[in-house]
Amino acid sequence: MNVVSTPEEVVPSARAVAVGSFDGVHRGHRSVLEATRGTGLAPTVVTFDPHPRIALGNRVDLLTTLERRLELIDEAGIETTLVAPFTPELQQTTPEAFAERYLRAIGTSVVVVGEDFRFGVRRSGDLALLERLGFQIVVPPKVDGVSSTAIRAAVADGDVASAAGMVGRPFELDGIVVAGDQRGGTLGYPTANLLMEPGLACPRYGIYAGFAREHRAAVSIGTNPHYGGTERRIEPYLLDFEGDLYGQRLVVEIWERLRDEEVFESEEALVAQIARDVEATRNARRPS
Structure with missing residues (x-):
């Protein structure tokens, strides 16, 4: 083009x-x-x-x-x-x-x-x-109920399934992978730290199943309250992925909301929950 x-x-x-x-x-x-x-x-x-x-x-x-x-x-x-x-x-x-x-x-x-x-x-x-x-x-026929405004509202509410229905494909997060605090790697689940342009829509804080670079991805969106974080982070963990993504553009499809952010009693409890999130991500279905 x-x-x-x-x-x-x-x-x-x-x-x-x-x-x-x-x-x-x-x-x-x-x-x-x-x-x-x-x-x-x-x-x-x-x-x-x-x-x-x-x-x-x-x-x-x-x-x-x-x-x-x-x-x-x-x-x-x-x-x-x-x-x-x-x-x-x-x-x-x-x-x-x-x-x-x-x-x-x-x-x-x-x-x-x-x-x-x-x-x-x-x-x-x-x-x-x-x-x-x-x-x-x-003037093509209007597609009832579909507008950028309605999609933004669904995304803000974490209703990524409704957003996908209006968009006609999964909602996407699009950014550059930058260095994070490396905490995911120490837990056995190394994540990419996605930096997006200011002013882009982002789903309500929580854990989501998604997809990026031909791999399913468990995606954390929020402040990492278990560690007392205050700034928003977008951290996809690409299942079964090996490689270096630093400095690269990454487009992440968001398929399904799994749960809210949580503060856990221990790091062991956090790791156990991440394992359940990964399993749920393996079983998630791409919205049509």
Whole structure:
């Protein structure tokens, strides 16, 4: 997939363009992307970074990094993605100017968006305006109950099964493996210490079954209260894995919530519980 940051980098040609934030690239988003491909025109996406709501001062726990968002858009069969920097200048762009610069200038003839799509300064542009400007509009059927907001709420509650149902795949944690306190190794269960970008969604603290690098993973999310920790840590233990992950990107699928964090009477009790968590992880099923 060709990824660019300005319309001038896009060769004008007959295009169908999907416009949106596409955070999480969930089932509703994929319906839009599939419709874009289905036009027979060059399938193209116009998306934004940072997320418009964040740029406007709102807190949004993102479901995907920009890197992962682009990977998922690529997997959906899109040929070109224009990542428009959501600058103050873009925020003040009129709908007409936006359509001219980001749509017409790259050869767009079909715009594929949801029925509630708004664009331009103060969200003043709508589908009717796009039609008046000469674009053909395609509005795919809405996937009921699926939205990035609903997925974020499910993740925050630890309901990763519901989140997976809306996303269409397991919820993922995406970060870089950094050095930790090495405590897991002394207990016989060496974990990776996952550092995520600020502002990404994270499940409610607890222990989860998951999957990473072709291995099942028992994942601890929380503060390690047994050891009096106060900072959030994300620590996947990859079952039957041998190797060094330091400095590498790791994407961890979160399959199932196993239990809450606990403070144990002894280290022996903690190790016994970890063994049970590992066994539960071996038996966990990937949400469909």
